[in-house]
Amino acid sequence: MPEPETLLHVEDVRRHFDVSPTALERLLQGKNRATLKAVDGVSFTMRRGETFALVGESGCGKSTVARLVVGIYRPTAGRIVFAGQELARLKSRRAAAPLRRRLQMIFQDPYASLNPRWRVKRIIAEPLRTHGLAASEAALSARVAELLMQVRLSPADGEKFPHEFSGGQRQRISIARALASNPEFLVCDEPTSALDVSVQAQILNLMKDLQRQLGLTYLFISHNLAVIYQMSDRVAVMYLGRLVEIASAERLFTVPRHPYTRLLLETIPSIEMTGREREPVAGEVPNPINPPPGCSFHPRCPFANERCRRELPQLIDVAGTLVACHAAEEGRLPVASGMLRPG
Amino acid sequence: MAEPLLRVENLRVELPSRRGVLTAIDDVSFTIAPGEVLGVVGESGAGKSLTGAAIIGLLEPPLRVAGGRISLAGRRIDDLSPEAMRRVRGREIGAIFQDPLTSLNPLYTIGRQLVETIRTHLDLNPAGARERALSLLREVGIAGAAERIDHYPHQFSGGMRQRVVIALAIAANPRLIIADEPTTALDVSIQAQIIALLRRLCRDHGTAVMLVTHDMGVIAETAHRVAVMYAGRIVELGAVNEVVANPRHPYSRGLMDSIPRIGGRRERLRQIDGAMPRLGEIPKGCPFNPRCPEVFDRCRQQRPDLMAAAGTEAACWLYDKARLPVRQTLNART
Numbered sequence: 001m002p003e004p005e006t007l008l009h010v011e012d013v014r015r016h017f018d019v020s021p022t023a024l025e026r027l028l029q030g031k032n033r034a035t036l037k038a039v040d041g042v043s044f045t046m047r048r049g050e051t052f053a054l055v056g057e058s059g060c061g062k063s064t065v066a067r068l069v070v071g072i073y074r075p076t077a078g079r080i081v082f083a084g085q086e087l088a089r090l091k092s093r094r095a096a097a098p099l100r101r102r103l104q105m106i107f108q109d110p111y112a113s114l115n116p117r118w119r120v121k122r123i124i125a126e127p128l129r130t131h132g133l134a135a136s137e138a139a140l141s142a143r144v145a146e147l148l149m150q151v152r153l154s155p156a157d158g159e160k161f162p163h164e165f166s167g168g169q170r171q172r173i174s175i176a177r178a179l180a181s182n183p184e185f186l187v188c189d190e191p192t193s194a195l196d197v198s199v200q201a202q203i204l205n206l207m208k209d210l211q212r213q214l215g216l217t218y219l220f221i222s223h224n225l226a227v228i229y230q231m232s233d234r235v236a237v238m239y240l241g242r243l244v245e246i247a248s249a250e251r252l253f254t255v256p257r258h259p260y261t262r263l264l265l266e267t268i269p270s271i272e273m274t275g276r277e278r279e280p281v282a283g284e285v286p287n288p289i290n291p292p293p294g295c296s297f298h299p300r301c302p303f304a305n306e307r308c309r310r311e312l313p314q315l316i317d318v319a320g321t322l323v324a325c326h327a328a329e330e331g332r333l334p335v336a337s338g339m340l341r342p343g
Numbered sequence: 344m345a346e347p348l349l350r351v352e353n354l355r356v357e358l359p360s361r362r363g364v365l366t367a368i369d370d371v372s373f374t375i376a377p378g379e380v381l382g383v384v385g386e387s388g389a390g391k392s393l394t395g396a397a398i399i400g401l402l403e404p405p406l407r408v409a410g411g412r413i414s415l416a417g418r419r420i421d422d423l424s425p426e427a428m429r430r431v432r433g434r435e436i437g438a439i440f441q442d443p444l445t446s447l448n449p450l451y452t453i454g455r456q457l458v459e460t461i462r463t464h465l466d467l468n469p470a471g472a473r474e475r476a477l478s479l480l481r482e483v484g485i486a487g488a489a490e491r492i493d494h495y496p497h498q499f500s501g502g503m504r505q506r507v508v509i510a511l512a513i514a515a516n517p518r519l520i521i522a523d524e525p526t527t528a529l530d531v532s533i534q535a536q537i538i539a540l541l542r543r544l545c546r547d548h549g550t551a552v553m554l555v556t557h558d559m560g561v562i563a564e565t566a567h568r569v570a571v572m573y574a575g576r577i578v579e580l581g582a583v584n585e586v587v588a589n590p591r592h593p594y595s596r597g598l599m600d601s602i603p604r605i606g607g608r609r610e611r612l613r614q615i616d617g618a619m620p621r622l623g624e625i626p627k628g629c630p631f632n633p634r635c636p637e638v639f640d641r642c643r644q645q646r647p648d649l650m651a652a653a654g655t656e657a658a659c660w661l662y663d664k665a666r667l668p669v670r671q672t673l674n675a676r677t
Contacts (some may be wrong), residue, residue, distance in 0.1 A: 057530040166618050167387075196386035196557055201601035201612040208611060223531065227604040230612065253605055267535040268560065268605075 005183060007217050008069065009045040013078035015064050017041040019289060030031040038064040040241035041078075043315070045282050048184070051211070053249075055264070056238035059288060062221045065238070066189045069219060070105045073097065082185070104178040108190035110170035112237045114162040119160030120173055124148070127180040147176040168199035172206065172207060181211070187219045188260045192227065204231060225268050229253055237261045240288050240296040247321040257323040259301045259333070296324065303327040347374035348416055348551045349398070349519055355410035356390075356397050356575075358622065365391055365622040367406060369575045370648070377518065378549040380542070382566030382583065384559060384598075386619050389572040392554045395521045398553070399436050400428040415519065419639070434464040437512030443504035444658035446511065447496040453480075453507050454492035457466075457514060464515035479510040483540060502533035513544060520544075523555045538565050559602055563587050571595045574620055574630035581655025588631035592659050594631045629660070637661060 020026065020033040039061045043165035046052045067073045069080060071087040079086055082103060090096040095319040104127075108111040109128065113121055120146045127133075134140035145155035151172040157261060162170055171191060178186055191207070192200040210216060222228050228235055228249070235252045237245040237260065245258040256262045286292055295313050305326075313324040327333045355507070356368035368390045375381045383391045396402050398413055413421040421432055432438070440446055448456055457476035461467060465476060473492075480488035480582040485507040496504060503544045505525065512520055522541065527535040542565055545552050554566055562569055562583065571594065579592040590596045600613035616632045620626060626633055632642040641660050652662040 168618065197559070198386060198601045199618070200616045201603070201614040202616070204603070205611045205614055222630055224603075225531075226605050229605045230603040230607075230609055238673065249609070252381045263532060265605075 005047050006045050007048045007083060008046050008068070008219070009081040009330065010042060010065075011079045011081070013068060013080060014076045015061075015068055015073055016076045018289060022263045031096050034289050037241050037291070038288070039068065039075075041060050042238075042241075042243055043078075044236055044243065044246060046217060049211075049215055049285065050233045051220050051231055053220045053232035053235045054238055055222060055225060055228050055235060057223060061241040061288075063189055064217065064219050066187045070103055070187050071100065083142065083242075090108060097131060101127075101133075101181040102183050103185045103187070104181065104183040105187040105189065106171070106174050106178050106191045108193050110167050110174055110194065110319065111162075111171050113174055114170060114177075116162055118161075119158065120148075120160055120165075122160070124161070124177045124180055127289065131181050133181060143180070147180055150179065150210070151176045160291070167195050168202055171195065171203050175203075175206065175210070179214070184215070185217045185219070186219070189221045190223070191220075191304075193222065193224065200227070207231070225253075225264060232343075237264065240286070240291050242296070242324065243315065244297065244325065245321060245323045246315065247323075251321055255319075255321070257318055257328050257333070258297075258325050259303055259327070260297050263300070295324075301327075303333060324327055346376070347555070348377045349375040350414045351394075351398065351411070352392065352413075352656075353411035354397060354408070354413065355547075356393055356402065357407055357409040358640060359405050360623070362623055365573055366625075367622060368397065370411075371572075371575075371577050372411075373570055373577065373580060375519065375551045377551050377555060378545055378550040379568065380554055380566045382562035382569040383553060383555045383572060384557060384562055385572035386557065388619060388621070390575040392523050394572070395438075395523050395553060395555050397515045399432055399438055399521055400425070401432075401438075409628075424625075430464075432473050433460060433517070434515045435517050435519065437517040438517075439505075439508055439520060439522040439525045441511050441527050443501065443508045443528075444496065446508045447504065449496050452493050453499075457492075457507075457511060460511055463549055469675065474508075475514070477544045479514060480507070482544075483507070483510045484536070485510075502529055505529060505533075505537055509537075509540060512547075513550070515549065516548065519551045520554070520555065521553045524557070525554070526561055527556065527558065534561070543567060559587070559599070571598065574625050575622075576630060576658060577649065578631065579652075579655055579657045580649060580661070585654045589654070591655050591662065592631075592657040593635045593637050593661075595657075597634075597636075629658070647670055 015038050017036040017038055019036045021031040025031050054065060056062050064073065074088045082099060085099055087096060087099055090099065098203050100149060123247055124144045127142055128140055128143060129139060134143055144158055148155050148157055153169065153172055157188055165173065192203050195203060203343055211218060220231055232249045235247060235249050236243045237258060239260050245261045252261065257263055292299050294309045294311055298308040301308065313326050315322040315324045318328050352372050354368055354371045355366065358365045358367050371394060373381065383394065385391045395464060397408055410422055423431065454473065456475055457479060458469065459470040461472040461475050477488050477492060480492060484569040485491050485503060485506055526537050529537060535676050538561060541552060544550055548558055556562060556581060566583045568581065569583050570577045571586065571592065571596050579586060579590060579595045584593060587599065591600050597615035601615060603612060615634055620630065629647055632638045635642065647658045647660050649656040649658045650662050
């Protein structure tokens with residue numbers, strides 16, 4: 001059983017998509033069925049009040065994990081337990097509603113995620129109506145005004161349409177809508193990736209303030225390691241549908257264990273690195289429909305050996321870090337050089 | 344410093360609209376030397392991509408160049424006929440855009456597209472052009488070039504496509520490359536490969552590069568000098584290490600401070616409140632004055648031009664000679 005302070009428990013979750021060619025193509029051209037294992041055996045636990053980050057390159061499955069957690073997708077296998085209940089087991093919308101209220105999501109694109117024909121007050125009021133959270137129209141308006149102020153917009157902004165706002169202001173509206181139903185848990189899928197850095201700083205600061213005021217728990221998804229460093233308590237690194245490393249943010253950036261984590265840390269362009277000559281790592285993420293056998297990172301890994309090409313590594317504890325790497329387990333990795341000095 | 348290859352003087356781009364003529368680029372001047380990478384940073388809408396588009400003559404109407412001059416190797420190019428400009432593009436100036444798919448024709452093999460570009464600009468027979476196409480693909484790091492040359496764009500990954508676009512851009516040995524967010528659509532590990540490639544081309548061929556991006560990390564690692572743009576103007580221009588480590592303009596300083604860093608305090612980020620003004624709402628005086636923490640009267644009245652600011656050039660009245668004491672306290676900050 002999860003510990004009492006555990007808010008979310010994800011256990012060996014898989015989500016596979018059927019990406020087969022059409023029946024006709026299979027028949028006429030002899031093509032085979034194909035399965036995309038977007039998420040393939042992911043387990044982690046989140047404590048109440050923490051920010052847990054998922055980082056990885058596009059196509060690694062991090063957004064699929066986000067959608068599984070909020071219940072947009074059902075898992076193909078495995079369990080997702082939120083506050084002691086499994087969302088995927090609740091059959092009717094009505095049965096799921098009380099749980100959904102507590103679990104909300106902020107999306108990457110503040111242009112696509114707001115209905116352009118609705119006034120902002122209606123957008124923010126929608127979750128309140130859906131969950132029957134306002135006793136009267138007056139109470140509804142008061143709550144919408146309060147939410148707008150919470151995200152540092154003015155109540156008068158409720159009368160406007162989304163197109164009258166900049167990207168950063170739209171993301172504030174998305175946050176206000178997500179907060180409307182008083183959730184405990186927010187899934188934030190690349191919340192600032194579409195924003196300019198100066199606006200990004202405003203939104204990240206707002207998210208930190210709200211977390212402190214409202215005791216929120218964040219599942220924070222990003223490909224930007226510097227943003228992850230600023231925001232997260234713990235970080236999970238994802239590669240081709242699996243978690244390859246989980247550690248506290250300090251530990252991950254000080255002593256990265258998995259060779260893929262090291263590659264990520266090595267390659268981020270950094271303003272501290274003016275004019276540095278770097279040796280870019282060769283290779284690309286392989287096709288997830290046909291991943292390599294054994295450890296899926298082995299074709300790009302400088303430390304791969306026969307075992308890595310054959311046997312899928314499981315997450316094991318190495319000095320407080322969970323890492324899925326045979327080389328780390330066998331102690332044949334050289335000492336890591338993180339971005340931070342130890343201590 | 345070598346004689347500049349590209350010289351942009353007092354460039355002004357206007358957008359006629361119902362509310363009157365809006366100024367999208369206002370009095371922008373800079374140069375790029377052969378073999379130099381000039382980074383142009385700023386928020387979306389600051390005018391960095393428009394500046395690039397104006398140079399290669401690809402402004403979308405009704406946007407138009409309304410003033411200033413642009414010269415390439417001493418020859419004026421902003422007043423060329425569309426036909427003459429088409430010859431300059433590709434032959435003398437190569438372009439790389441954010442999304443490699445928009446630069447490639449999905450119906451032709453990459454070899455055919457390369458050969459066509461090469462033969463348009465260079466006097467080579469089909470076999471010679473194909474030879475050159477192969478060597479270009481090898482140069483940009485496409486493995487198995489002999490086989491890959493006959494593949495279609497959709498058969499390449501995003502990073503490989505961007506390499507093909509770079510091969511197209513350098514096909515005729517241009518003297519200047521305008522790269523507009525060339526790594527933004529790519530994953531970080533691929534980004535690093537593309538940055539290294541751009542730098543190598545620049546070093547090996549003496550190509551000048553104008554690198555437009557909002558990613559300060561990419562600029563810091565690639566550029567020699569940086570121009571920071573805000574509301575259609577260059578607010579700071581200087582050597583990359585100066586601008587990154589010790590920005591002089593209050594806007595550049597705010598921009599640098601708001602970048603999340605690995606290793607900093609994990610507290611609140613410094614933020615610049617408010618937002619960049621839209622076109623048509625640019626305030627009188629310094630366009631940054633309503634958001635500036637160091638604003639004073641003159642900033643609200645008079646528009647500052649670039650002036651020497653202890654190592655870089657900044658468009659900021661703090662660096663006016665008459666206010667020398669203030670400048671000294673600013674430098675003492677670091």
